[in-house]
Amino acid sequence: MKYKLVTFAFLLASINLMGQIPYNNRYTSPVFSEIEINTNVIYGNAPALLFPYILESLTMDEDLLMDIYLPVGDTLSKRPVLLCMHSGAFLTGSKLAEDMVAFCDSMAHRGYVTASIDYRLGMNPLSSASSIRAVYRGLQDGRTAIRFLKENRNVYNIDTNNIYMLGSSAGSFVGLHNIFLDTEDERPPETYSNPDLGCLDCSGNNYSHLGKSNGLVGLWGSLQDTTLIVETDTIPVLLVHGTDDGVVPFGYGAAFGNPAFPASYGSELIAERIENLGYKPEKYFVVGEGHEFYGTNNGNWPVGPNAYWDTVFNKTVSFSHSIHMPYAGFYHEQIENNAYFYDQSQKANSWYWDFGDGNYSTEQNPSHTYSNSGPYNVVQFVSNNLNSWDTTSAIISITVGIYEHQQPLLSLYPNPAQINILLKNNDSEAMNVHVFNTRGLRVDGLKILPQQIYKLNVEGYLPGIYFVKYRNTKGVMTKTFLKIR
Incomplete structure (x- = not known):
């Protein structure tokens, strides 16, 4: 099912021409006034536990559904994706969780393809093995969703190299294990029998793609073991957690303090492990705050979001953009009133220059002759095939006419x-x-x-x-x- 949603408060800034530089705020501001939502898209089918979740062998095949959010009027042929996964302790929750809908809606208005997924629920809260298997089923479903999106890349105009996950609580468990539990020899032994749950990419659909994401926003999540994080795990990560989280411990411990659940490693220890391997995760750790500290309860806002929502959302925006954006940079040399500019940008394929005197260039390494003395603010704007962008500037000082009194020999x-x-x-x-x-x-x-x-x-x-x-x-x-x- 399809329907369209218009945001009247959107900021129309997709192409804000200042001079000749095509400044745009795509990915950082809501540049699309209208989005389209494809609801209940079937991305797979897999056996789900039947209530009361006592017997792991008692299952029924279940369609796996996602809602896909698309910016209307977008002509870009390849777009990054944000795949959102709700909270609920693997017992409750759905793709309609208010925080996941808010992420999907707001990021689609910024130019992303977004999706909120249902994944298989159900576990015996008195069984350690059952809880481990529940996380693994969620991991499989997240990978199934990514394989579906890759298979349908031309339908939704997706860049398959830029599919990111965002998970809250249980959804963050799914996302963290997607990145770090990514080989068969890392599978928990509990997943091999009664019955065998199959390999990482052996459930849900038969699309022959890898289901690993290219980035993760992990909200108050945890990982089975930090030894799963190895030197080759270089996927960008943003970790968000309250230090006093009593549901998913910030450090080491069992979820809900339930002794039947296996202890796991929260964001503090995940970040520490990544840093010890020489990488730098993005972090937003709030002292004294608890679970879902932006105001939700199992993904829904009883009285609306609090001030932390804006902070978490803005960090998500800047983090996601940082993964696929180019990076501007240049240096220059001067000979009298002639300036020569040398591009040092990364991941760019288009260059725009404002020389500060009303003249412009689209060359990668331009030169420019100034007619008048003075300081000039030179701006470089770079972009790539995703219309992702960056800009930088430098002040240069020009002196004209100092040699004009001499006849050159x-x-x-x-x-x-x-x-x-x-x-x-x-x-x-x-x-x-x-x-x-x-x-x-x-x-x-x-x-x-x-x-x-x-x-x-x-x-x-x-x-x-x-x-x-x-x-x-x-x-x-x-x-x-x-x-x-």
Whole structure:
């Protein structure tokens, strides 16, 4: 079933042209006014425990459902995905949990494809083995959902390299194990019998894709064992937890303090393990706060979200964007009133420059000649195939006309040069010319007769600035030129 939802408070900022730079706030602000929701999409089918969840062998096949949220009017052919998984201790909850709906709705308005899933529920709360198997079934269903999205990438215009998970409580258990319990030899022994639950990607559907996500927002979750985290586990993680969580311990302990549940490792110890391996997880740990501290109870708001909701949501926005965004960066060199800019961005395929004087460029490594002296704020804006973006700027100082009172004895052009540079002796006597690099090493030497034009081949020079020193009876003078690739 499909229906559309319009947010009247959305900020129309998808293309905010400031000058010639295509600034946009996609992924960070609600740039789409309307979204479409495809409800009850079947992403798989798997055996679920029957109430009262005493016998693991007593199951019935169950359709696995998700609601998919899509920005309306989006022409992008590949978009990142946020897959949301509700709380509820593997006993209650659904894809309609208010916090998961809020994440899906708000992130879809920002340009993501989002989905909230139902996963299999049911376990015997008095059985350690049953609780372990419940987490594993959730892990399988999360992977099933990702395989479904990858298989239908062209239907929903999905970038299969950027599918992220967001889980709350039990849903965070699912997400954490998706990232860190990702090989068959890490499977808990309880999953192999009575009956065997099958391999990680052997349940739900038959699509031949890996069901591992590319990033995780883990809200008040826990992991079976931090030894599951190894050096090759480099997936970006944002961990959110209250230090006084009495449902899912921040450190080490059993959920709900239930001795029948196996003890597990909360966000504090997960972060510590990741850091000990040399990586840096994103963290938002709030001292003194408990479970679901943004105001929900099993995913629903009794009286609406509190102030923590905005903080958690904004951290989710910036974290998700950081995974797929390019990173802007550049340096520059100057020769008199000529500036040469060198791109140092990462993961970009489009470049836009504002030179600060009303002129612009879309070259990766542009140069620009300024007509007037002064400080200029040079802005670089970069983007990639996802319309993900970043920007940076630098102030440069230009002085024009300082040499205009002198008649140059030596002219050189073009500048910058790639293959050849022409040196013209404008004087009435011969001059000796030497070319030096920035380390002071001489790389060329020649003699130019009066009024002669000499073609100097610089194709073999390394890119950078060079100094041309020329001497005659009038003295020694220096000019500079830039060798480019």
